[in-house]
Amino acid sequence: MSDNQNLLAEQRRALILDEVRRHGGVRVNELTRKLNVSDMTVRRDLDVLARLGVVEKVHGGAVPVAEAMAHEPGFEAKSALEPTAKEEIARAAARMAAQGGAIALAGxxxxxxxxxxxxxxxxxxxVTNSVRAADAFHCAQWNTSAAGPVARPGAATVVLTGGVRTPSDTLVGPVADAAIRSLHFDVLFIGVHGISMEAGLSTPNLAEAETNRxxxxxxxxxxxxxxxxxxxxVxxxxxxxxxxxxxxVTDAGLPVSARAQIAERLPELVVAGDLSAVSEIRDGRTGAADAH
Incomplete structure (x- = not known):
């Protein structure tokens, strides 16, 4: 299967998952009409989403899985969700990191x-507690020459915190906490399990919550x-x-009502991939959001 076909499959599954969550369930025949694909294709997509633990197959369709607040999916399972949105968010966020800066990357x-x-x-x-992020920098650190690998000029200095590894390949616990407490960063880039007006930023892992603090x-x-x-x-x-x-930094799938709520609380909201969106700044200035 080609890369384009794989990407289309990922996008299709993201749309299916969005429909399941939005309507509380979907039927196979509805999805075949909406996505203009075969019954077999939809059933295969539902099989994949069920294996990832994000939907439950029922007769004729699928319903959302009611996740416990303490359930933490693994890295691979989460990687398969919303891949296009994550790439757009990453593209917009990368513009916020400056040459020579000191940044932190959470898991x-x-x-x-x-x-x-x-x-x-x-x-x-x-500085990162993400094993995957540290590997990304390590793999890019070396240039290949006839004499063997040579360190690339200007390559990042990466500090991996140490700690206990979680299902999401993040290092947490007292060792990680002590390392982070002693340092200071220009910018922290952090992902979340959940975000809401009432609960703020949250995670199902207690140790990870403390490290994130x-x-x-x-x-x-x-x-x-x-x-x-x-x-x-939550x-x-x-x-x-x-x-x-x-x-x-979020994606264009965020409802307009939620954008309005967030813009009232945060200094800046960036909607990646949405040319009509704006960043709302508390002091009254506005600027165009990510324009690719």
Whole structure:
């Protein structure tokens, strides 16, 4: 199967999942008409989503899985969700990292997508508790020559915090917390399990929540990367209120009503991939959001 076909399949599954969550369930025959694909294609997509644990197949269709607040999906399962939105968010967020800056990257699949876009920015100092993000920088650090691998000029200096590894390939716990407490960052880029007006930023992992609190306290600017499906989701433990966030980077799937609520609370809202969106700034200035 070609890369284009794989991308179309990912986009189709994202649309199916969105329909399931929005309507509380879908029927196969409705999806075949809406997506203009065969019955067999829809059933295969539902099989994939069921294996990822995000829908439950029922006779003739599928319904959402009622996740427990403490349930933490693995990295691979989360990677398969909203891939296009994550790439658009990563593209917009990458513009916020400056050459020679000191940044922090927390865990998660959207932050990993961002890390892959930051590897070519010269002289970054990156502190991360994401094993995947650290690997992205490590793989980009070396140029191949006849004499063997040679360190690339201007390659980032990467500090991996250490700690206990979670299902999402994030390092947490006292070792990670101690490392983060002793450092200071220009910008923190952080993903979330859930974000809401009442609960703020939340995660199902208690240890990760504590590590994230230290990240937030150590950063001069906090940038949250969250696709539209995270809005209204609440995990077991909150680690920051919306008042502690400087910028939210999301995608065009976020409803207009939610955008209005967020713009009232945050200094900046960036809707990646939406040419009609604007960033709302508390001091009254406005500027165009990500225009690709």
């Amino acid at each position: 998660g699949t959207t932050v990993f997508a961002l890390a892959q876009r930051l590897v070519d920015i010269p002289d970054l100092t990156v 230290h990240f937030v306290r150590s950063a001069r600017r906090v940038v949250v990367l969250a696709d539209h499906t995270k809005w209204g989701t 995990g077991l433990s909150s680690f920051a209120s919306l008042d502690e966030v400087d910028t939210l």
